[in-house]
Amino acid sequence: MANKVPNVILNNGKQMPILGLGTWKSAPGEVAQAVKDAIDIGYRHFDCAHVYGNEHEVGEGINAKITEGVVKREDIFITSKLWNTFHRPDLVRGACETTLKNLNTPYLDMYLIHWPMGYKEDGELFPTDDKGAVLFSDVDYVDTWKEMEKLVDDGLCKSIGVSNFNKRQIERVLQIAKIPPANNQVECHPYLTQTKLMEYCKTKNIAITAYSPLGSPDRPWAQKGEPVLMEDPKLMAIAEKHKKSTAQVLIRYQIQRGNIVIPKSVNKGRMSSNFDVFGFELSADEIATIDSFDCNGRFVPLTNVLGHPHHPFEHDEF
Numbered sequence: 374m375a376n377k378v379p380n381v382i383l384n385n386g387k388q389m390p391i392l393g394l395g396t397w398k399s400a401p402g403e404v405a406q407a408v409k410d411a412i413d414i415g416y417r418h419f420d421c422a423h424v425y426g427n428e429h430e431v432g433e434g435i436n437a438k439i440t441e442g443v444v445k446r447e448d449i450f451i452t453s454k455l456w457n458t459f460h461r462p463d464l465v466r467g468a469c470e471t472t473l474k475n476l477n478t479p480y481l482d483m484y485l486i487h488w489p490m491g492y493k494e495d496g497e498l499f500p501t502d503d504k505g506a507v508l509f510s511d512v513d514y515v516d517t518w519k520e521m522e523k524l525v526d527d528g529l530c531k532s533i534g535v536s537n538f539n540k541r542q543i544e545r546v547l548q549i550a551k552i553p554p555a556n557n558q559v560e561c562h563p564y565l566t567q568t569k570l571m572e573y574c575k576t577k578n579i580a581i582t583a584y585s586p587l588g589s590p591d592r593p594w595a596q597k598g599e600p601v602l603m604e605d606p607k608l609m610a611i612a613e614k615h616k617k618s619t620a621q622v623l624i625r626y627q628i629q630r631g632n633i634v635i636p637k638s639v640n641k642g643r644m645s646s647n648f649d650v651f652g653f654e655l656s657a658d659e660i661a662t663i664d665s666f667d668c669n670g671r672f673v674p675l676t677n678v679l680g681h682p683h684h685p686f687e688h689d690e691f
Contacts, residue, residue: 377651378390378651379651383556385552389418389482389532390633391633391634392628392633393418394407394416394420394644396422396431397420397637398637399427400427401426401427403639404427404430405431405437407434409437410644411644413438413443414648415648416644416648418449418452418633418635419431419450420452421476422487423453429476432475432477433477436477446478449482450482451478453483454484454558455469455485455486455517455521456498457498458495460486460491460510460516462520464494469524470529472484481530483530483531483532483555484521484529484532485534485535485558486535486536487537488675489514489539489542490684491509491517493510494510514538514545514683515549518546518549518550521552522550525552532555533554534580535554535556535558536558538554539691542683543574543579554579556580556581557581558635560583560584561583562583562585562588563664563666565669565671566666568664568667580632582633583632586626586634602619602623605666608623608663615655617653620643621646621650624650629655629660630660
């Protein structure tokens with residue numbers, strides 16, 4: 374079953390499975406089992422981050438399956454992300470080593486700068502002042518990038534990239550990069566199609582990974598009355614026609630656009646259904662209909678750090 378997942382060839386020649394399992398908001402105590410189930414279903418790509426607080430469990434699940442002989446480490450593609458409080462050049466390597474230790478793995482397949490904004494170092498993951506405002510760091514992500522490159526040179530990471538970077542921010546990294554970013558992981562779904570950013574990244578041979586592809590219905594800050602992507606009637610009609618779930622249509626949509634996609638679930642039935650997206654195809658008309666939902670509808674806007682000089686969504690169109 375696993376061999377059904379096509380790979381995207383990255384700009385360094387390495388291959389990344391087009392479908393992976395997201396682990397953001399997966400509750401501690403559920404993740405290790407979810408990862409084991411996912412590997413049994415056929416998933417070989419796992420998307421992690423230090424800030425999710427569950428990397429040790431992801432590692433536990435992967436290593437259990439390696440020990441059982443179901444997979445080898447080289448069969449699995451593991452992504453993790455450098456958190457905002459570790460942008461300062463002297464902190465990058467230690468942050469990566471912490472992630473490797475938590476995942477109990479000798480290397481990462483992909484390591485991303487999680488956000489372009491640095492936060493104040495040497496304390497909490499979400500440092501705040503006495504009024505609750507996030508404290509910023511003045512580190513520039515281009516200096517962070519130079520340290521990311523050293524992780525590749527030293528064999529800690531096979532590939533490096535960015536996450537939540539806009540076009541201008543990627544341009545700045547490319548100007549100084551010895552190793553260009555292989556991946557930009559961004560929020561992407563029919564309400565936020567990211568078409569312009571996708572087109573730009575394609576010209577630079579940077580693969581896009583779509584997070585929150587199902588509209589992140591379990592995001593902690595969701596408000597009553599906000600649109601629920603999976604309940605969109607036009608989308609439900611397309612799903613009905615293919616005898617598929619709306620989630621399957623949303624995942625298939627990204628795959629047909631050439632984007633890597635990382636739906637999150639810990640439920641074995643849903644993980645299995647989310648994986649079963651290679652046996653049908655959306656028509657050009659259906660893709661066009663789904664594209665037409667775009668309304669710059671961002672579910673992860675990070676409004677609490679507006680005013681940060683490196684905020685990616687405040688000043689730039691894409």
